[in-house]
Amino acid sequence: MGKKFESSLSVKTGDHQGYTIYFEQSFEHFAEILEKDCKISGRKVCIVSDSNVFPLYGSQITAALDSHCITVSQFIFPAGEQNKTLDTVRNLYEHLILNHFERRDLIVALGGGVVGDLAGYAAATYLRGIDFVQVPTTLLSQVDSSIGGKTGVDFDSYKNMVGAFHQPSLVYMNLNTLMSLNEQQFACGMGEILKHGLIKNAAYYEWLINHMTEINDRELPVLLKMVQESCEIKKNVVEKDPTEKGERALLNFGHTIGHAIEKVKSPELLHGQCVALGYVAAAYISFKRGLLSTEEFYEIRDMNVGFDLSFLIEGIDSQEILRITKSDKKMDAGKVKFILLEKIGKAFIDHTVTDEEILEAVEFINADNLEGE
Ligand SMILES: NC(=O)c1ccc[n+]([C@@H]2O[C@H](COP(=O)([O-])OP(=O)(O)OC[C@H]3O[C@@H](n4cnc5c(N)ncnc54)[C@H](O)[C@@H]3O)[C@@H](O)[C@H]2O)c1
Ligand SMILES: O=C(O)C(=O)C[C@@H](O)[C@H](O)[C@H](O)COP(=O)(O)O
Numbered sequence: 056m057g058k059k060f061e062s063s064l065s066v067k068t069g070d071h072q073g074y075t076i077y078f079e080q081s082f083e084h085f086a087e088i089l090e091k092d093c094k095i096s097g098r099k100v101c102i103v104s105d106s107n108v109f110p111l112y113g114s115q116i117t118a119a120l121d122s123h124c125i126t127v128s129q130f131i132f133p134a135g136e137q138n139k140t141l142d143t144v145r146n147l148y149e150h151l152i153l154n155h156f157e158r159r160d161l162i163v164a165l166g167g168g169v170v171g172d173l174a175g176y177a178a179a180t181y182l183r184g185i186d187f188v189q190v191p192t193t194l195l196s197q198v199d200s201s202i203g204g205k206t207g208v209d210f211d212s213y214k215n216m217v218g219a220f221h222q223p224s225l226v227y228m229n230l231n232t233l234m235s236l237n238e239q240q241f242a243c244g245m246g247e248i249l250k251h252g253l254i255k256n257a258a259y260y261e262w263l264i265n266h267m268t269e270i271n272d273r274e275l276p277v278l279l280k281m282v283q284e285s286c287e288i289k290k291n292v293v294e295k296d297p298t299e300k301g302e303r304a305l306l307n308f309g310h311t312i313g314h315a316i317e318k319v320k321s322p323e324l325l326h327g328q329c330v331a332l333g334y335v336a337a338a339y340i341s342f343k344r345g346l347l348s349t350e351e352f353y354e355i356r357d358m359n360v361g362f363d364l365s366f367l368i369e370g371i372d373s374q375e376i377l378r379i380t381k382s383d384k385k386m387d388a389g390k391v392k393f394i395l396l397e398k399i400g401k402a403f404i405d406h407t408v409t410d411e412e413i414l415e416a417v418e419f420i421n422a423d424n425l426e427g428e
């Protein structure tokens with residue numbers, strides 16, 4: 056099959072047949088991999104993308120599919136979290152029906168986490184489920200949202216309130232797409248990546264700290280190593296607990312408060328930024344409980360500064376965040392489900408966090424405490 060692939064990683068979740076994550080530096084191999092893993096000949100493909108990504112990479116993907124004589128249609132929606140909604144899904148269903156998509160056909164999600172979550176949800180529900188492929192183009196989607204089969208949309212700004220578990224047939228990432236991200240979009244990926252180190256692997260967290268300059272300079276070999284390591288961490292969690300009955304909840308570190316902040320601050324702040332604020336708050340609670348030392352806690356805050364994830368948020372009402380947190384879909388028997396750190400590299404689920412702890416933690420990130428030394 057011509058040139059060897061950069062590398063790959065296989066994921067096996069539950070009774071699903073499993074799929075492969077391909078780490079590539081171009082879209083050169085996309086069509087042949089699709090043919091190999093999805094037997095694409097004779098199937099129609101709908102590329103789902105957003106208004107920023109399609110103009111950048113749509114023609115390359117379309118040309119690759121055309122060269123394999125694959126019938127392609129395109130559904131492009133306006134970029135942004137505010138469009139990760141049932142209205143957009145409805146428009147996509149309409150497009151699929153008008154183009155006579157059948158159960159044997161396929162969706163290709165080309166874009167960041169918004170595209171992947173939305174296209175994946177449409178694939179999970181159209182005709183009771185058709186195949187879909189993830190082609191993640193943001194750092195966040197390459198290390199997190201394209202893996203593990205969580206799909207869904209927001210409802211009345213409540214994050215991911217409607218969704219389904221639906222595993223992709225393959226994940227194809229071209230790491231060179233990371234070069235066209237702006238700084239805010241790139242930093243968002245670092246929010247989820249630092250999360251991976253904090254909850255699962257202290258040595259990886261240390262490695263991230265030691266490679267900050269190369270990462271921020273987007274040196275490709277370093278990015279490749281980082282993306283692969285984060286994918287490996289996520290793969291190991293989702294393989295053990297595909298539908299979040301237990302351990303998978305650890306991936307929600309920073310998300311309890313993060314999703315509440317996102318509800319009130321999107322689209323000004325993106326998901327990864329809100330998660331980063333949310334895990335500083337969660338780490339603050341761990342610190343106040345004596346689980347993290349002063350040095351460890353302030354290092355977490357300072358790493359956010361180093362990776363451009365620090366920004367002062369104004370006008371966050373801690374009472375409102377507390378209220379939203381209590382309507383989180385992860386409420387468990389009336390209690391807020393929190394992920395705290397036992398130490399760097401090890402997280403646990405906790406149901407005992409009090410309103411006072413939440414309010415104090417939100418006050419910490421709301422005040423002038425995030426700029427570091
Ligand atoms: N399913 C999961 O497991 C999971 C995990 C993490 C996050 N998420 C979801 O993912 C979403 C966040 O994902 P995201 O950060 O990728 O946001 P996004 O998809 O909104 O992408 C961020 C911005 O970057 C643009 N963009 C994408 N790729 C680009 C490229 N290569 N060059 C230039 N611009 C590009 C997009 O058009 C958008 O404006 C949230 O909705 C979050 O809830 C889901
Ligand atoms: O894959 C998971 O599981 C995660 O929790 C990863 C998160 O980064 C991601 O934001 C996820 O969409 C959050 O899931 P939710 O169930 O809390 O909406």
Ligand SMILES: [Zn+2]
Pocket residue numbers: 199247310326330
């Ligand atoms: Zn997330």
